[in-house]
Amino acid sequence: MSKMPYVSAFKLGIKPDPLMSVAEWSDNKRILPSKSSAEPGRWRTSRTPYLKEIMEALSPQSPVQEVKVIKATQLGFTELANNAILCYMDLYPCPIQMIMPTEKLASKHSKAKLTPSIKSIPSVMRKVKDAKTKDDAGGSFEKEFDGGMFSLGWSNSAASFASFSARLVILDDVERFPEDVEGEGSPVDLGRNRADAFPNRKIYINSTPKNKNGVIDREYQDSDQREYYMPCPHCGEMITFDFNEDDLHFVFEYDEENYELLSDVRYKCEHCEGLIEEYQKTQMMSEEEGAKWIANNPGHHHRGYKLNSFYAPLGWVSWVHIVREYLKAKKAEINGDTSLMRRIYNTRFALPFEEKFESTSSDDFMLLRNEIVPGVVPNDTAALVMAIDVQLDHFWYKVVALQYGASKHTVRYGRAESWAELEEIMRTHYSGENGSIYAVTMAAVDSGFKKDEVYEFCAMNSDVAVPIKGASGKPDSPWKVSNVERDINGETIKTGLKLYVIDTEYFKDMLYAQIERSILLKKEGKTGENTFSMHSQTDAFYAKQMTSEHKHCDINQKTGAQKWTWIKNTSKADNHYWDDGVYTTFLGELLGIRFLQRESIVKKKQKNRPKRVRNSEHDDYMSNF
Secondary structure: OOOHHHHHHHHHHHOOOOOOOHHHHHHHHOEEOOOOOOOOEEOOHHHOHHHHHHHHHOOOOOOOOEEEEEEOOOOOHHHHHHHHHHHHHHHOOOOEEEEEOOHHHHHHHHHHHHHHHHHOOHHHHOOEOOOOOOOOOOOOOEEEEOOEEEEEEEOOOHHHHOOOOOOEEEEEOHHHOOOOOOOOOOHHHHHHHOOOOOOOOEEEEEEOOOEOOOHHHHHHHOOOOEEEEEEOOOOOOEEOOOOOOOOOOEEOOEEOOOOEEOOOOEEEOOOOOOEEOHHHHHHHOOHHHOOEEEEOOOOOOOEEEEEOHHHOOOOOOOHHHHHHHHHHHHHHHHOOOOHHHHHHHHHOOOOOEOOOOOOOOHHHHHHHEOOOOOOOEOOOEEEEEEEEEEOOOOEEEEEEEEEOOOOEEEEEEEEEOOHHHHHHHHHOOEEEOOOOEEOEEEEEEEOOOOHHHHHHHHHHOOOOEEEEEEOOOOOOOOEEEEEEEEEEOOEEEEEEEEEEEEOHHHHHHHHHHHHHHHHHHHHOOOOOOOOEEEOOOOOHHHHHHHOOEEEEEEEOOOOOOEEEEEEEOOOOOOOHHHHHHHHHHHHHHHOOHHHOOOHHHHOOOOOOOOOOOOOOHHHHHHHHO
C-alpha cells in the first residue's frame, strides 16, 4: 500500500496558514446576499473602514486571542462574524462554533445570511458536504466542510456547548444571553471554554450594551478599550464622535416645548470648535486619511472596541434620524418613561444605560406649594380624581386635579375613619378658581387589604370607584383589567366589577420624574406643563410621606445584572400619600389626560353651511318621534 496519501496529509497538516487576512479575503471573495442585505453584492471594507482592524485581529496571523466589541446596532459586526466564518472555512479549515441568543435567531441567521453567503462563494460551496435540502448548503445548524465542522447553537441550550471544541468561537449579542444555562453556568463562559484546547484560538464576543456592569460592559472593561479616532477636517487633531448629554458636541436647534428638531445636525470639534458636516465623515473615517483605533487601556492582552451609530456610513442611519430619536426619548423621559432613552443609549450611543434616581428631599418638595387654598380646584383642570389607601381601621385619601398638559395639583388630602366618611368626601362638590363646580370623576381604591370590603364599596359606588391592586413580578404592560368574581356556595359568580392590576414601579417612575422636573423648574423660576403642585396649607407630614421612598439597585455580583426597585427610606416610614400619588398617576394615564387638549385649542370655527331645502315628507321623519 502506497504511503503517499499519508505523506501528503502530513505535509498539508504542517503547512503554514496562507498569508491572507479575513479583511483581504472578504474584499476578494465575499458576496453579500440580496435576501438579507441592504447593499447586496461585493463586500467592500472601505464602506465600513472601522471593521478592518477587527477583522485583522480575528485573522490567524494575529496573536490576539479574544476580541470584544460593544456597539450600536446595524453597523456590520454580525457580517464581520460571517466574514471570519467563511474565510476560515475556505482557507483555514477547523472546528468553528457560533452561539446566538435563541434557536429562532440562529435558524433565521442560517437561512437568511450564512447559507446564501456560502452558496454565493464557489470556493466555499465546493468544500461544504451535501445539503439535506436543495435550498441548503449543509445542515441548518451544522455544516461539515473539508477539514472542519461549523456548529450554530443558541445560548439557552446546554446541548449547544456539549462535546464540541472549536478554534474559532463567536458569541453574538451576548446581552440577550441568559445569566445561567440549565444550571451549568454563564453561556459566555461555556462558549469561551469551547476553545481551550486550541493555542491559536480566536474568540469574538459582541453585543449592544444594556446596563452598567452588564455582560458586554464587563467584557469591554476587560480589554484594551479602543475607540475610533479620526482627524478633524479643520484642524487635523484626532477626535471621536461622542454624544454627551452634559456637554453636547453635536450641535442642533430644537423646539424646547415639543422637542422637535428644527435644524441639521453638525459635530463641533473639541479642539478648534470647527463645525463638521455629516458628509465629511466618509473621508474622515478613511484609513488613508489617518483614522485609526486607539487604546484607552494599552497593554491589555484582549482587544476591545466601542462604536456608536454616528459612525454609520452615509445612506445608513443619519445624524438627523438619531437626534430625532433622542429628542423623542427626552420628551418621554420628562413624562417618566425612560424606556426610549434606554433604547437610544444602548442601540445608538453604544452606552450602558444607568438610571438616575436620588431621594427627593422634603424641603425641596415643599417648594411645590402654591397660593391655591385647600379644597379649591385650579384652572385648566380636565378631571378631578381620588385615591384611597386602605389600612386596618382607617384610610388615607387624596383628591387631585388632573390638568391639561399632564400637570397635577393636590386639592385635598387626609385620613378617614370609615367607609361612610370616604363616600362623603368622594361625593363632595369642589369649587374651582374660575367658579366652576367639580365632582370626582374616578376614585381608585387599593384592594390589597380588606379586599371584600373594597369590592363592596366599589360595587355600591360603581359610577366612580374602581378597585386596584399592585402587580407582582415584572408586568408586560402598565396595567391589566380582570373581572372580579365571588365564590358563593361553591359557585363562581361574576360581579360585574373590573379590577385594575397596575405596575406600581412604572407609575412610581412617572410620579418621581414629574416631581423632580417640577422642583428643577421651581428653582430656575420657570413654569411648564407636566408639573406637580400642592395647595397652600400642605404640611411637612404630607411632604415626608411623599418623599418616603427611593429607587434602589440590586446588582448580581456574579453576572452584573441590575434590578431596580422602589423601597422605603427606612423600614418604618409611612408612605400612604406616596401610594395615593401613584394611584392618581395611574388614573391620569387611564383617562388619557396627557393626550387631551384645552377646549380653546380643539374647538373649530363652524362653517356657514346653506340650509337644506326639504323636498319631500320623508325629509321630516324624525319629527314623528
